Amino acid sequence: MDNVLAFGAASAEAGKVDAVFVLITVIGGFFFLLTQGLLIFFAVRYRRRTPGVDNETPAITGNHLLEFLWILIPSVVVLVIFYYGWRVYADMRTPRAGATEVYVTGSQWMWEVKYPDGRTAINEVRVPRGKPVKFLLTASDVIHGFYLPDFRVKMDAIPGRLTTLWVQPDRPGKYPIYCTVYCGDGHSNMNAQLVVMDPDEYAEWARGGDEKGKEDEPLPKRGERLVNKAGCLNCHAISGKEKIGPNLQGVFGSKVPLEDGKSVTADEEYLRESLVDPGAKIVKGYPNVMPTYKTSMKPGEVQAIVEYMKTLK
Amino acid sequence: MSAEAAVAGAGGGKGYLAERGWRSWAFTLDHKRIGVMYLCTTIAFFLLGGVFALLLRLELLSPQARYFSNHTYNVFFTLHGAMMIFLFIIPAIPSGLGNFFIPLHLGARDVAFPRLNLASFWIFAAGFLVILGSLVAPMDTGWTFYTPYSAKTKAAVTTLSLGVFLIGMSSILTGLNFIVTIHKMRAPGMTWHRMPLFLWSMYATSIIQVVATPVVGVTFLLLAAERVLGVGFFDPAKGGDPVLFQHFFWFYSHPVVYVMILPAMGIISEVIPVFSRKPIFGYKAIAYSSLAIAFLGFLVWAHHMFTSGMSPLANAIFSFMTFFVAVPTAVKVFNWIATLYKGSITFESPMLYSLTFIFLFIIGGLTGPFLGALATNVQLHDTYFVVAHFHYTMMGGTVMGFFAGLHYWFPKMTGRMLNEKVARVAWALVFLGFNVTFFTMFIVGVRGMPRRYAEYLPKFHTENVVSTIGSAIMAAGILVMVWNFVQGLRNGAKAGANPWRSLTLEWRAASPPETENFHEIPQVDDWPYGYGTRGTGKEGR
Numbered sequence: 085m086d087n088v089l090a091f092g093a094a095s096a097e098a099g100k101v102d103a104v105f106v107l108i109t110v111i112g113g114f115f116f117l118l119t120q121g122l123l124i125f126f127a128v129r130y131r132r133r134t135p136g137v138d139n140e141t142p143a144i145t146g147n148h149l150l151e152f153l154w155i156l157i158p159s160v161v162v163l164v165i166f167y168y169g170w171r172v173y174a175d176m177r178t179p180r181a182g183a184t185e186v187y188v189t190g191s192q193w194m195w196e197v198k199y200p201d202g203r204t205a206i207n208e209v210r211v212p213r214g215k216p217v218k219f220l221l222t223a224s225d226v227i228h229g230f231y232l233p234d235f236r237v238k239m240d241a242i243p244g245r246l247t248t249l250w251v252q253p254d255r256p257g258k259y260p261i262y263c264t265v266y267c268g269d270g271h272s273n274m275n276a277q278l279v280v281m282d283p284d285e286y287a288e289w290a291r292g293g294d295e296k297g298k299e300d301e302p303l304p305k306r307g308e309r310l311v312n313k314a315g316c317l318n319c320h321a322i323s324g325k326e327k328i329g330p331n332l333q334g335v336f337g338s339k340v341p342l343e344d345g346k347s348v349t350a351d352e353e354y355l356r357e358s359l360v361d362p363g364a365k366i367v368k369g370y371p372n373v374m375p376t377y378k379t380s381m382k383p384g385e386v387q388a389i390v391e392y393m394k395t396l397k
Numbered sequence: 398m399s400a401e402a403a404v405a406g407a408g409g410g411k412g413y414l415a416e417r418g419w420r421s422w423a424f425t426l427d428h429k430r431i432g433v434m435y436l437c438t439t440i441a442f443f444l445l446g447g448v449f450a451l452l453l454r455l456e457l458l459s460p461q462a463r464y465f466s467n468h469t470y471n472v473f474f475t476l477h478g479a480m481m482i483f484l485f486i487i488p489a490i491p492s493g494l495g496n497f498f499i500p501l502h503l504g505a506r507d508v509a510f511p512r513l514n515l516a517s518f519w520i521f522a523a524g525f526l527v528i529l530g531s532l533v534a535p536m537d538t539g540w541t542f543y544t545p546y547s548a549k550t551k552a553a554v555t556t557l558s559l560g561v562f563l564i565g566m567s568s569i570l571t572g573l574n575f576i577v578t579i580h581k582m583r584a585p586g587m588t589w590h591r592m593p594l595f596l597w598s599m600y601a602t603s604i605i606q607v608v609a610t611p612v613v614g615v616t617f618l619l620l621a622a623e624r625v626l627g628v629g630f631f632d633p634a635k636g637g638d639p640v641l642f643q644h645f646f647w648f649y650s651h652p653v654v655y656v657m658i659l660p661a662m663g664i665i666s667e668v669i670p671v672f673s674r675k676p677i678f679g680y681k682a683i684a685y686s687s688l689a690i691a692f693l694g695f696l697v698w699a700h701h702m703f704t705s706g707m708s709p710l711a712n713a714i715f716s717f718m719t720f721f722v723a724v725p726t727a728v729k730v731f732n733w734i735a736t737l738y739k740g741s742i743t744f745e746s747p748m749l750y751s752l753t754f755i756f757l758f759i760i761g762g763l764t765g766p767f768l769g770a771l772a773t774n775v776q777l778h779d780t781y782f783v784v785a786h787f788h789y790t791m792m793g794g795t796v797m798g799f800f801a802g803l804h805y806w807f808p809k810m811t812g813r814m815l816n817e818k819v820a821r822v823a824w825a826l827v828f829l830g831f832n833v834t835f836f837t838m839f840i841v842g843v844r845g846m847p848r849r850y851a852e853y854l855p856k857f858h859t860e861n862v863v864s865t866i867g868s869a870i871m872a873a874g875i876l877v878m879v880w881n882f883v884q885g886l887r888n889g890a891k892a893g894a895n896p897w898r899s900l901t902l903e904w905r906a907a908s909p910p911e912t913e914n915f916h917e918i919p920q921v922d923d924w925p926y927g928y929g930t931r932g933t934g935k936e937g938r
Contacts, residue, residue, distance in 0.1 A: 100772070101772045101773060101775070101776055104770055104772045104773050105767065105773050105776075105843075108766050108767050108770060108773065111766075112763040112764070112766065112767075115759075115763060116759065116760070116763055119730060119731075119734060119759050120756060120759060122734050123734050123737070123752065123755055123756060123759075126734065126737035126738055126740070126742075127737060127742055127744075127752060130673070130737060130738065130739055130740045130741065130742050131742045131743070131744070132674075132741045132742060132743050138674050138741040138930065139674075139739075139740070139741035140741075140930045141673070141674050141675045141739060141740055141741050141928065141929045141930055142675070142739050142929055143675070143676055143927075143928070143929030143930075144675070144676065144678065144738070144739070144929070145676045145677070145678065145679075145680065145926075146678055146679045146680065146681075146682070147678075147679075147735075150679075150731075150735065151679055151682050151728070151732075154727065154728060154731045155724060155728060158723060158724050158727045158728075159721075159724050162720035162721070162723050162724065162766065162769075163720070165720065165766050165769070165770050166716055166717055166720045166769070166770065168770070168772075169716065169769075169770025169771045169772045169773060169774075170713050170716060170717075170770075170771050170772075172771075172772035173709070173712070173713075173770075173771030173772045173775065174709060174713075176772065176775065177709045225545070225549070226545045226546040226549065227543060227545065227546070227639055229704065229779055229847075231779070231845075231847060233776070233844075233845030234845075236772075236775065236776040237775055237776070238704050238775060238776070238778060238779070239704050239706070240704050240705045240706060242639060242640060242705070242706055243545060243633050243634075243639060244633025244634070244638070244639075245633070245640075245706060247706040260845075260854075262845070262847050263847070264704075264778070264779035264780070264847045264848075265543070265779065266471075266538075266539050266543070266546070266849040267546060268471070268537070268546060268550070269466075269467045269468045269471065269537075270467070271467075271471075271849060271850065271851070272467065272847075272849070272850035272851045272852045272853060273467075273852060275854075325462070328467065371551075
């Protein structure tokens with residue numbers, strides 16, 4: 085069981101959130117047993133014994149001391165819970181100095197990642213272990229929610245605003261990122277991941293990017309890798325059942341009907357244009373929701389994807 | 398019948414159901430008939446909303462889209478939410494049971510403004526027709542209409558929000574009517590502190606309806622202006638703010654959860670003393686806690702928005718206020734449990750559902766602090782934990798209270814008794830199915846599964862299958878209950894005026910009551926909870 089409370093907390097701060105969870109569970113558990121216990125005990129103990137004949141019942145109508153106590157005690161208890169929840173939250177909201185900054189933009193339906201040094205990625209954030217990371221979130225179309233369950237944090241990504249979120253990952257590993265604000269047909273497919281790397285590995289990767297040394301890879305193979313990495317398959321199927329966007333199987337060379345009634349033959353230029361300017365020619369029957377890959381993909385990468393798509397027959 | 402008829406003073410009068418023909422319903426000014434029309438409509442939407450819920454659960458049997466596309470799934474959860482909230486749970490108890498029983502509880506012949514009451518119903522009917530009309534391009538925004546998504550989607554958002562606008566107007570008029578009725582039409586001798594607690598809860602409910610509902614009406618007009626005229630209230634590109642919509646929306650939609658729960662709490666406060674044969678414990682505490690909830694409920698709306706980028710200070714203030722709604726709610730629960738102490742308890746179906754209400758509402762209530770506390774809210778917000786929490790309060794609470802009320806008042810409304818054995822089978826299935834369906838959602842929520850997901854990761858599969866099995870059990874229970882209602886209407890044993898030996902005034906009228914309820918307006922000289930065989934039941938109030 086991953087990610088159950090107090091298991092798999094991926095940072096010290098997440099552990100504190102779990103401690104609040106445990107505290108509320110213990111207090112809630114106590115009141116659960118008390119109230120349900122009395123409810124069931126009274127219902128059984130004071131049930132009518134003889135059918136048709138009421139037990140003798142006292143005409144008790146209230147008790148001022150009891151009313152006072154059961155206003156006072158819950159008030160104190162909720163104050164304690166409020167205070168503890170707020171303290172831990174306040175720490176969670178105050179970023180530590182020296183954080184690595186990462187810009188993340190939510191769009192229907194993917195996360196675009198930009199590092200201050202110019203690196204970009206889609207649906208994958210890489211960070212070094214043991215150093216605070218500050219996410220600067222925004223959205224290009226509708227509100228999205230950036231949720232890192234293993235770190236017990238989430239923050240909405242809102243068009244026209246920059247919201248922030250920080251974590252300090254302690255352990256290397258891959259952690260899921262989900263979208264939690266409903267954003268349309270691809271909402272549940274907007275999955276990404278946070279990759280926490282050992283500092284050395286991270287430095288190595290940051291210098292060259294994971295595309296380094298792969299320039300002489302055969303284009304279709306490289307394209308396949310990119311298609312998997314860039315979130316294309318969240319919306320496009322390459323076999324089987326249709327997803328949100330057009331199925332990519334057999335697209336190359338086919339006649340594609342367009343929204344404006346015309347049609348176009350899907351040649352290399354059409355595929356390239358659809359990647360960097362998806363709104364230029366809309367396929368009939370599909371929503372115009374695909375974000376552009378103009379800034380996040382280099383020309384060589386686009387060529388690789390076009391070559392890969394030619395192999396999808 | 399003769400002894401009860403004498404009590405009722407109802408010698409030769411005809412029941413309110415005697416007149417036939419559609420005109421006798423469509424143009425009726427009788428609060429009871431209007432109440433019945435509301436009840437039939439809202440129950441129909443409850444069943445329809447339930448069918449959407451079952452389709453959602455069916456799809457979630459598989460982690461990948463199997464029966465429906467993602468879009469269809471999104472439409473289903475939007476319609477499930479919108480119908481359950483706007484067409485069932487908000488109007489069902491206030492406009493349905495409230496219309497029927499407020500005048501009877503008061504010892505009055507009708508509400509203060511019978512024509513306005515009929516107008517409310519027809520505005521409501523216009524509202525649900527418009528909402529059904531929106532099905533030509535069914536909504537896919539979720540029942541929360543969050544912008545900018547709701548401003549951009551091609552679905553019929555404007556139509557649906559117009560429908561909700563009309564429903565809201567009907568809700569305001571009904572609330573206004575009830576406030577005036579409770580102020581002006583109490584029977585001679587019925588002081589405020591001799592009113593049944595159902596009236597106190599309906600009074601608090603009506604205040605919220607009148608004060609909060611206009612805000613949602615205005616919000617939907619702004620949304621319509623954005624969609625139709627292109628005004629950018631919520632569009633950052635035009636200087637607007639999408640989060641502003643959330644503030645407007647929850648300024649109504651949080652208080653309105655108390656419009657949903659308070660009337661049910663009123664029903665529980667009536668049923669528990671009758672079936673315990675004991676006075677209600679802490680009458681004033683229960684009565685005034687309703688008003689406290691109605692007041693505090695206006696100050697907590699932004700606890701739905703702790704991750705929307707509000708400042709930590711604003712979040713802290715809203716979290717603090719939120720915890721104080723818990724106190725008057727807890728006070729009610731303690732008082733109900735104390736009423737059982739040394740009672741003479743019987744377990745007819747109204748009491749079974751009332752005890753179930755308390756049991757499930759405690760779970761719903763105790764899972765609230767996880768969401769009220771900021772640290773854990775950030776983790777659990779928008780996961781299935783929230784879905785579980787509000788179904789425990791809204792379905793485990795309000796709907797169980799509604800079922801308690803339907804079983805309690807069925808003899809009064811129809812003049813016939815229900816089959817208790819069948820009612821218990823239905824109850825057992827609903828209770829079991831409910832917990833299997835929704836308790837599982839707490840677990841999958843803590844494990845991090847976000848809500849409104851048409852597809853999910855395979856690691857959440859087991860919980861989703863269990864939850865779907867639970868929903869099927871619950872559906873079977875509700876079918877048995879509906880069947881029992883139909884059988885009761887057709888073949889139920891004749892009910893006397895007061896089968897439950899209750900002291901509130903509606904039981905002095907005949908079953909079913911005559912058109913103007915009472916031959917003579919009753920004189921009230923005591924509160925309605927003087928049960929108990931020792932003592933007078935007057936001390937310490």
